[in-house]
Amino acid sequence: MRRRDFLKVMAGSSLLFITRKAFPLTATAPPVVGVVRGADVERAVIKAVELVGGIGRFVKPGAIVVVKPNIAWNVPPQLKATTDPLVVRMVVHLCFQARAAKVYVFDRTCSNPRLTYVTSGIARAAREAGATVLEVDEVSARLYQPIAIPGGVYLKESLINKRVLEADALINVPVAKHHSSSLLTLGMKNMMGITGDNRQKWHWQLHEAISDINLAVRSHLTVIDATFIMLRSGPTGGSKDYLKKTDTIIAASNVASADAEAARLFGKAPESIGYLALAGQKGIGALSGYSREEAAL
Amino acid sequence: MSGQRALEKLRIVRFFSQAIFLAAFLYAFLRSLDPFAALENPFLRWDPLIALTYRPLTPALAAPALLLLLLALVLGRCFCGWICPLGVLIDSLDLLLGPLRRKNPAALARVPWYPALVRYPPALALLGVLLLTLAAPLQVLQFLHPHIWSLRIASLSPLGFAFLALLAFLALFSRRLWCTTLCPLGALYGLLSRLSFFKLRLESCSACGLCDRCPTGAAVYRKKEVLAHQCILCFDYEHRCPAQGFRYSFPSGGGPAAAESRRSFFLHGAQLAGGALLGGVLGRLWSSTGTGLLRPPGVVSETRFLEQCLRCLQCVRSCPTGIIKATGLEGGWSSLFTPHLSFGPEGCEYNCQVCQQVCPNHAIPLQRLREKQLTAIGIARLSQEHCVVYRDGINCLVYEEFCPVLDKAIAFSPLRVRQGGQTLLLNQPRVIDSRCIGCGICEAKCPADPVAIRVSKTGPQRG
Numbered sequence: 187m188r189r190r191d192f193l194k195v196m197a198g199s200s201l202l203f204i205t206r207k208a209f210p211l212t213a214t215a216p217p218v219v220g221v222v223r224g225a226d227v228e229r230a231v232i233k234a235v236e237l238v239g240g241i242g243r244f245v246k247p248g249a250i251v252v253v254k255p256n257i258a259w260n261v262p263p264q265l266k267a268t269t270d271p272l273v274v275r276m277v278v279h280l281c282f283q284a285r286a287a288k289v290y291v292f293d294r295t296c297s298n299p300r301l302t303y304v305t306s307g308i309a310r311a312a313r314e315a316g317a318t319v320l321e322v323d324e325v326s327a328r329l330y331q332p333i334a335i336p337g338g339v340y341l342k343e344s345l346i347n348k349r350v351l352e353a354d355a356l357i358n359v360p361v362a363k364h365h366s367s368s369l370l371t372l373g374m375k376n377m378m379g380i381t382g383d384n385r386q387k388w389h390w391q392l393h394e395a396i397s398d399i400n401l402a403v404r405s406h407l408t409v410i411d412a413t414f415i416m417l418r419s420g421p422t423g424g425s426k427d428y429l430k431k432t433d434t435i436i437a438a439s440n441v442a443s444a445d446a447e448a449a450r451l452f453g454k455a456p457e458s459i460g461y462l463a464l465a466g467q468k469g470i471g472a473l474s475g476y477s478r479e480e481a482a483l
Numbered sequence: 484m485s486g487q488r489a490l491e492k493l494r495i496v497r498f499f500s501q502a503i504f505l506a507a508f509l510y511a512f513l514r515s516l517d518p519f520a521a522l523e524n525p526f527l528r529w530d531p532l533i534a535l536t537y538r539p540l541t542p543a544l545a546a547p548a549l550l551l552l553l554l555a556l557v558l559g560r561c562f563c564g565w566i567c568p569l570g571v572l573i574d575s576l577d578l579l580l581g582p583l584r585r586k587n588p589a590a591l592a593r594v595p596w597y598p599a600l601v602r603y604p605p606a607l608a609l610l611g612v613l614l615l616t617l618a619a620p621l622q623v624l625q626f627l628h629p630h631i632w633s634l635r636i637a638s639l640s641p642l643g644f645a646f647l648a649l650l651a652f653l654a655l656f657s658r659r660l661w662c663t664t665l666c667p668l669g670a671l672y673g674l675l676s677r678l679s680f681f682k683l684r685l686e687s688c689s690a691c692g693l694c695d696r697c698p699t700g701a702a703v704y705r706k707k708e709v710l711a712h713q714c715i716l717c718f719d720y721e722h723r724c725p726a727q728g729f730r731y732s733f734p735s736g737g738g739p740a741a742a743e744s745r746r747s748f749f750l751h752g753a754q755l756a757g758g759a760l761l762g763g764v765l766g767r768l769w770s771s772t773g774t775g776l777l778r779p780p781g782v783v784s785e786t787r788f789l790e791q792c793l794r795c796l797q798c799v800r801s802c803p804t805g806i807i808k809a810t811g812l813e814g815g816w817s818s819l820f821t822p823h824l825s826f827g828p829e830g831c832e833y834n835c836q837v838c839q840q841v842c843p844n845h846a847i848p849l850q851r852l853r854e855k856q857l858t859a860i861g862i863a864r865l866s867q868e869h870c871v872v873y874r875d876g877i878n879c880l881v882y883e884e885f886c887p888v889l890d891k892a893i894a895f896s897p898l899r900v901r902q903g904g905q906t907l908l909l910n911q912p913r914v915i916d917s918r919c920i921g922c923g924i925c926e927a928k929c930p931a932d933p934v935a936i937r938v939s940k941t942g943p944q945r946g
Contacts, residue, residue, distance in 0.1 A: 259887075260834050296885065298804045298829055304519060305834060366891065367880035386930035389884070390877045422833070424889040 216243070217477035219438040219447050224483025227413055227435070231276040234409065234437035237479045244407040244439075247285035249354035252292075252347075253277050253317065254405075255308055256360045256376050259422050260297035263307045266414045267423045269361045271311035273411045273435070277359055278315035290349050292320040293379040296421075299323045322347055330382035335402040337468065340394035345382035350403060358405035358441055362412040362448045364420030364428075368392050369459050370452060371421050372445040373408040373438075374400045374470075393460030400441060400470050408444040410436040412451055442471025447478065490729060491722035500565045501574065508568040512637045518803035518837040526568065526630045527795060527843035532668050535617050536624070536791050536844045552675060559676035559683070563662050563669050564715035569629040572636065573650060573659055577698075580654040591657040592695045601700035601713055604663055606670035607751055611758020612765065613667045618790050619766030620817040625794035627667050634795050642820075658698035663713055673712035674751065680733050683709045683716060687728035696720050708743075712751070774814040775940050776823040777861050777921070779807055779838045780831055781848045791846035794820035798838035798847060804829040806923070807838060822847075824860065826938065830924030831860060833887030856888075861921030861940040863892070863914050869935035872911055876902060882912055882925040882936060892918035893925065 220237025222230040235241050245251055255269035263271055274291065281289045291312035295302040299321055303309035309319045322329055330345040338344075350356055360376035367389060368375055377399050378385055388395040412434040416423045423429075432451055438444030442465040446456035456462045456473040466473045507525075514520045527533050534540065534548035555562060563570050577584075584590050591597040609627055616623045625631060635643035653660040662669045676682075685694075685707050694702035697720065701713035707728075721729040774785070779798055782788045799807045799822050806829060807822045814821065822838075824831065833856060839849045850858065867873040883893045895910035914936075921938040929936050 260832050262834065298832055298835075301518070301803050301832060301835055366883045384930065386881045386928055389879055389881045389930070390871065392878075392880070419890050421884060422887045424833075424887065 219478040230435040241280040245284035252353040257293035268306040271307035275311040289317040325382040338398040340391040341398035363416035373441040396461040397464035405441040440471035443476040446473040494718040505571040521840035555675040559679040607754040608758030610667040610670040612762035615762030620789040621769035689726040826923035830927040831922040
């Protein structure tokens with residue numbers, strides 16, 4: 187290489203470097219929703235989180251993170267009544283890659299918590315990735331704190347898990363499935379696991395209650411496991427015949443938009459799900475017209 | 484195997500054997516408290532008397548029990564002195580209470596009728612009663628079986644403590660009074676050890692009286708005889724015999740006491756038969772009444788369950804949801820200490836069969852999971868009077884959400900009602916009888932007060 191050429195290259199690259207610094211390529215905001223299709227669950231999770239801006243956008247170094255999967259039912263993972271343990275593990279792993287100080291994983295289960303944590307495979311998967319798995323069944327002042335919900339219609343106040351209130355980031359990791367009383371259980375419904383209230387009574391005004399709790403506590407990142415979606419007999423399910431292989435992971439910075447995206451996988455209009463319609467009204471998130479990006483593995 | 488030194492060595496080996504088996508028993512007990520261990524307690528699983536309660540008794544199930552019987556046929560009644568956890572406990576109690584007993588003027592070794600009691604122990608009759616009531620709703624086994632008592636003591640139940648107090652009281656009179664006179668399992672091993680290949684024998688005697696210390700009263704030095712059906716092979720005193728008269732070996736010929744032996748054999752048979760007769764009568768008198776109690780999942784026939792259930796309450800201790808409870812006298816004597824279900828705050832988990840896995844004799848049948856999920860415990864009944872949907876016109880839907888059955892055993896009929904000027908779609912629930920398995924989760928989770936849906940044991944059992 188001659189000297190002149192060398193100088194040309196140097197000058198060119200420095201110019202490029204300076205322009206990049208002044209006008210970064212990521213100037214456009216990442217989309218609200220990222221959808222990834224592909225059979226490799228773990229890679230799909232990585233890709234989906236990347237689409238919505240990468241884990242660093244949600245988890246800052248030294249952050250305390252709550253990862254809230256759906257561990258509601260004592261049903262083996264292959265029946266998809268609970269979040270795929272691999273999804274949970276990968277999300278926890280990503281948090282630690284973003285140098286999170288601590289990651290908590292828990293759910294207030296519907297079935298017996300001892301059995302459910304083991305049967306779902308989630309407790310073990312989360313521990314493998316380094317998370318702290320908590321049992322939150324005991325409703326006490328040590329674990330729960332009452333908060334007021336301004337704008338709440340059915341819930342004016344609610345007991346919320348202290349770890350959630352104290353966390354720097356809440357990552358909502360639901361599984362997409364049919365639900366007998368709310369039609370679908372997705373990200374917003376999954377937030378029922380952070381409360382210490384009598385959730386049975388919530389069922390009398392279920393849609394209002396679900397939208398109110400999401401008004402009170404925001405999910406910073408929602409990662410929906412829609413690898414297999416349960417079409418019937420939810421939320422407990424019980425048969426592989428009721429599952430549809432959709433191989434999809436949805437990541438979103440807004441929980442309502444994530445749910446709207448997932449509802450369409452079931453062939454349902456988001457507005458037809460009571461709590462989603464209310465979420466639109468209460469300003470939790472947009473059900474349509476949000477920015478989205480799709481990718482395949 | 485003979486000679487005083489060898490006998491002393493056996494005593495040390497016995498100490499270690501007892502320690503190991505006690506540790507094993509406690510370990511098995513503690514492990515069995517963890518529902519994920521799904522452990523069948525091997526002490527109950529290997530037990531010959533418990534093996535008789537298996538229906539059907541397959542060779543595979545009977546094999547371990549037969550092995551123990553064979554052990555008694557070869558070596559004698561060593562189970563009691565070397566393995567039995569209750570025996571270890573009794574021996575340990577003796578460390579505390581032995582000195583007191585030696586001062587007790589009423590100690591049995593000084594009582595004239597004690598040798599006769601030892602020679603013809605009531606335990607034989609009790610064994611007879613037990614054998615004939617094994618297939619009756621009255622389970623004499625529950626009150627007499629040593630391992631079940633060991634479990635009750637290990638689980639620190641009030642009943643266990645009461646029994647411990649009884650053992651302590653008995654220890655004031657004789658070291659192994661329970662084993663010599665009451666324990667039917669000991670009596671069974673004792674009967675076999677009369678025929679055992681190896682026997683402890685007293686060949687010469689200086690009438691020093693050391694034999695009065697024999698824990699079971701088996702060494703009758705005045706007749707230079709060791710009662711094989713009582714000797715638990717403890718080897719605690721034999722090495723101290725000044726005449727060095729003890730031999731543990733296989734027999735050579737009939738021995739001097741053959742006539743005596745024939746007589747006692749006949750009397751032992753008579754005791755056993757008498758007990759069996761009594762057991763037969765008791766078994767007839769005792770008819771089980773339908774209690775209406777909900778039994779653990781998989782139990783289809785109440786009668787068969789009452790016949791088989793050992794009342795060990797292992798299911799109560801292992802159930803992860805804590806819904807299996809011990810029955811008191813509310814179900815009558817025949818249901819005493821049997822398990823029943825009481826729902827709330829949880830129901831019977833659909834994907835759980837811990838009680839079936841831990842039941843030592845499959846009184847709660849061990850089914851395949853799919854089979855268990857189809858076997859009805861009872862059936863849910865909805866009270867429209869209490870249900871908030873019917874009573875207050877509120878949509879609830881908890882029942883259906885929690886119902887674990889495929890396609891749900893609770894359906895609802897939508898009904899349009901006018902409420903405060905606007906039309907509301909009210910979902911009125913009803914139970915689909917053909918799908919309901921009576922797991923009680925709806926009962927446990929029902930938010931109404933009083934609970935509007937309850938499981939009861941009505942109608943014929945469905946398979």
